[in-house]
Structures are given as structure tokens and as C-alpha cells.
Amino acid sequence: MKLKINDFCRLQVFDVLSIIKLMLKKIQILILLIIIFVAFAFTFLYASFNFNFSPLKQVNDNFRPYFSESFFLRRTFKLNQSGEAKGDYYSNKQFTKLKVEVYSTSFGTIYAPSIDLINEGTGGAINKSEGIFVEEKKLEDVPEKVDDAFIDKLADDIPRYSKNTAIMRIYILSTYEPKPTLTGLTAGAYGFVIFKKSIEEASKDLSVQKDLEIETILHETGHLLGVKHLDSEGCVMNKIVDVPSTGRLNLIPTTYCFDDLQAIKDANS
Ligand SMILES: [Zn+2]
Numbered sequence: 709m710k711l712k713i714n715d716f717c718r719l720q721v722f723d724v725l726s727i728i729k730l731m732l733k734k735i736q737i738l739i740l741l742i743i744i745f746v747a748f749a750f751t752f753l754y755a756s757f758n759f760n761f762s763p764l765k766q767v768n769d770n771f772r773p774y775f776s777e778s779f780f781l782r783r784t785f786k787l788n789q790s791g792e793a794k795g796d797y798y799s800n801k802q803f804t805k806l807k808v809e810v811y812s813t814s815f816g817t818i819y820a821p822s823i824d825l826i827n828e829g830t831g832g833a834i835n836k837s838e839g840i841f842v843e844e845k846k847l848e849d850v851p852e853k854v855d856d857a858f859i860d861k862l863a864d865d866i867p868r869y870s871k872n873t874a875i876m877r878i879y880i881l882s883t884y885e886p887k888p889t890l891t892g893l894t895a896g897a898y899g900f901v902i903f904k905k906s907i908e909e910a911s912k913d914l915s916v917q918k919d920l921e922i923e924t925i926l927h928e929t930g931h932l933l934g935v936k937h938l939d940s941e942g943c944v945m946n947k948i949v950d951v952p953s954t955g956r957l958n959l960i961p962t963t964y965c966f967d968d969l970q971a972i973k974d975a976n977s
Pocket residue numbers: 927931937947948949
């Protein structure tokens with residue numbers, strides 16, 4: 709039997725259609741496999757970063773530093789430990805501006821010299837080509853004594869950046885219950901606390917209080933920039949900012965020493 713042209717075309721169309729159908733089915737399976745893989749990888753990494761399973765500790769230790777470099781991955785995997793947002797603050801790579809939100813409470817706000825310090829780049833630690841500016845905000849209903857649960861709650865409220873502007877937060881609270889002499893503490897990767905009452909109780913001298921506040925800001929900013937404590941004496945990053953003994957009140961460092969600046973540089977290289 710002879711095929712007419714019409715029949716021939718019908719046959720061709722039928723073949724093409726069945727090939728497309730088969731391809732679509734394969735693509736569907738491929739997409740499904742990709743979704744399953746991504747979901748598995750996400751769950752595995754999320755668990756490694758956020759839960760304390762010892763078999764996953766290695767994954768956390770090895771991959772966490774790389775993941776925290778990316779703003780997107782930091783958010784996706786809830787990476788929020790002090791120092792993990794260092795890249796947002798130290799350089800101009802991702803963000804050219806810095807907004808520092810100062811949350812005053814019924815316990816007060818920061819002193820004018822502290823605001824000047826922040827505006828000028830916190831003792832040379834922060835460089836932003838389009839500037840640094842302080843925005844004063846209010847935090848209501850803060851208890852006089854706070855514990856870790858309260859600070860964790862502050863830390864969980866991760867700031868929303870706008871385009872080129874990174875945000876750092878400073879909370880002015882009263883006293884840290886577990887250690888009432890502590891003058892400062894980091895609150896996650898994006899902020900820190902100043903314990904106003906602890907500073908005021910360290911000395912009656914206003915200029916000493918101002919210096920202690922500056923030391924606290926430098927110290928906690930150092931932590932947000934990825935620096936751990938140093939052994940170097942007389943340096944801001946030397947030890948946990950605590951109420952110094954009476955003798956040390958005359959020797960409060962209000963600038964970063966060479967070792968502090970070197971440690972900040974090293975942590976960000
Ligand atoms: Zn410290």
C-alpha cells in the first residue's frame with residue numbers, strides 16, 4: 709500500500725509527540741531527584757550547624773566558616789554566633805554603609821563619646837566607604853536583671869539589611885544576672901549588650917564610666933569582627949570585659965592596641 713503525504717506527516721507528528729512526552733517524564737524524574745537531594749542536603753547541614761550531634765560536629769567545624777561568609781547562606785542556615793557576620797562590618801565587599809541601632813531602655817542610653825567612637829569607625833575596626841551612622845531606638849519592658857534566655861531572644865531577632873547597608877545592634881540593659889559585674893556581652897552575630905548599671909556601679913567617677921563604656925564597645929565589636937580573647941596585656945581584647953579591680957580603673961584601654969588591630973585584621977583576611 710502506498711502512503712499518502714498526509715499519512716506520512718501524521719506519523720512524524722506522532723513520533724515527535726511521543727519523544728517529547730518521554731523526555732518530559734525523564735525531566736520530571738530528574739527534577740524530583742534534585743528536590744530530594746537538596747532537601748536532604750539542607751536537612752543534613754541545618755542539623756550539623758544547629759544541633760549538638762557529635763557525629764555531625766566535624767561537618768559543623770569544617771563547613772560553618774565558609775557558609776557564614778555568605779549573607780544568604782547565613783540566613784538560610786540560621787548561623788548567628790558572634791563573629792559570623794564579621795564580613796558585613798569589617799570591609800566594603802558586600803555592604804558599603806553601616807547603621808548602628810542603639811536600643812536605649814529605662815536604664816539609659818550610651819554616652820556622647822561612645823556615639824562619636826562608633827561614627828568614626830570604632831577605633832579603626834570598621835571601614836565603610838559610604839559612612840557609619842547611629843540610629844537611636846527604644847526597647848520597652850526590659851527587666852532589671854537579664855539572663856541568657858533574654859539575650860538569646862534579642863539575638864534571634866536578626867536585622868533586615870537594606871541593599872548596601874549592614875546593621876549592628878547595641879542594647880543598653882541593666883545587669884547580667886549570672887555575673888552582675890559583667891559590662892558587656894555579645895548577642896548573636898549582629899549585636900551586643902552594654903550593662904549600664906554594672907558600669908555605673910564600677911565607679912562613681914563619670915569619666916571612668918565613660919571610659920569603661922568605650923572599652924566595652926571596643927571589646928564587643930572585636931568579638932563581632934571575629935576576634936577571640938588575647939593574652940596581650942593592656943589590650944582591649946585581653947580578657948572578658950568585667951568590672952576591673954580598683955587598681956585597673958586608672959588603666960582602662962580606650963583604643964585598640966597593635967595586637968588588637970592585628971587580630972581583627974587576621975580574623976578578616
Ligand atoms: Zn570577651
